[in-house]
Amino acid sequence: MTRTKEKIKKRSYSPFLINRKSIYGVLEIIFSELKNSIYKSLDKESSKEKKVLNYVKEKAIKNDPESVLKIIDDCGYNKFFLMNIGDHKGKILDDYVLESKAQKVLELGVYLGYSTIRIARNLSKNSHLYSIDANKDFLEIAQEHLEFSGLHDKVTFYNGKASEVIPRLNEKFDFVFIDHWKEAYLTDLKLLIENNCLNDGAIIFADNIVLFHLEDYLEFVRTNPIFESKFIPTLREYSSSHPDGIEVSYFRK
Numbered sequence: 001m002t003r004t005k006e007k008i009k010k011r012s013y014s015p016f017l018i019n020r021k022s023i024y025g026v027l028e029i030i031f032s033e034l035k036n037s038i039y040k041s042l043d044k045e046s047s048k049e050k051k052v053l054n055y056v057k058e059k060a061i062k063n064d065p066e067s068v069l070k071i072i073d074d075c076g077y078n079k080f081f082l083m084n085i086g087d088h089k090g091k092i093l094d095d096y097v098l099e100s101k102a103q104k105v106l107e108l109g110v111y112l113g114y115s116t117i118r119i120a121r122n123l124s125k126n127s128h129l130y131s132i133d134a135n136k137d138f139l140e141i142a143q144e145h146l147e148f149s150g151l152h153d154k155v156t157f158y159n160g161k162a163s164e165v166i167p168r169l170n171e172k173f174d175f176v177f178i179d180h181w182k183e184a185y186l187t188d189l190k191l192l193i194e195n196n197c198l199n200d201g202a203i204i205f206a207d208n209i210v211l212f213h214l215e216d217y218l219e220f221v222r223t224n225p226i227f228e229s230k231f232i233p234t235l236r237e238y239s240s241s242h243p244d245g246i247e248v249s250y251f252r253k
């Protein structure tokens with residue numbers, strides 16, 4: 001696997017110093033989720049997630065992943081808050097996946113399958129994506145999105161908590177995208193190491209580092225000699241003002 005040309009440094013810089021805006025970012029998400037639960041209780045068949053799937057089926061082009069991503073992004077910008085990685089951070093994810101030339105990719109946290117589509121469409125012929133989500137309803141929608149995009153053969157989905165699925169996987173990965181339960185980032189990364197699931201040089205790409213103040217995770221990847229780690233400042237998905245960030249860590253055996 002090739003490594004990024006940029007110099008990778010362990011940084012003492014804390015991304016959390018600038019963070020009042022990210023609190024507003026979290027409050028906005030909570031408010032949007034409350035609104036969604038009220039709408040859902042009034043109209044049980046139409047969660048915003050099901051509405052997104054319907055928009056995709058109506059407006060996107062079958063077997064065209066870019067058109068599916070575009071419709072989901074349009075929903076995220078103009079209709080409801082969606083916890084996808086989004087187009088800007090998604091482009092960074094695309095670049096790292098392409099650069100890694102990974103054969104086996106693991107995704108923790110699928111939601112509607114937005115990042116699953118982004119990753120799967122950039123995999124080479126013999127590469128495969130293993131995607132885990134604890135929520136069965138979300139996973140069903142994601143499966144339909146992948147089917148619609150023509151990418152379902154590239155992905156194996158697992159329903160369950162990552163901590164329960166990881167020990168059963170019996171695979172070694174070149175790239176791990178972490179974007180599930182924020183409290184579980186560190187414990188599940190440790191589980192991947194303990195279960196010998198990481199190939200030498202594996203890239204661990206962790207989203208929402210600033211938004212959710214994942215300081216224990218950062219401390220671990222920045223001070224442990226088995227990782228070389230760097231921080232990429234970003235904005236939160238579908239926001240033009242709320243700060244967020246990605247931590248990219250290279251695993252060394």
Ligand SMILES: C[S@@+](CC[C@H](N)C(=O)[O-])C[C@H]1O[C@@H](n2cnc3c(N)ncnc32)[C@H](O)[C@@H]1O
Pocket residue numbers: 083084085086108109110111112113114115116132133134135138160161162163179180181184
């Ligand atoms: C931020 S969303 C994932 C977004 C997706 N990666 C994207 O960018 O399109 C987080 C997802 O993690 C799932 N999740 C939460 N805790 C989990 C756990 N312990 N194991 C697996 N999935 C979990 C939730 O059900 C939710 O769908």
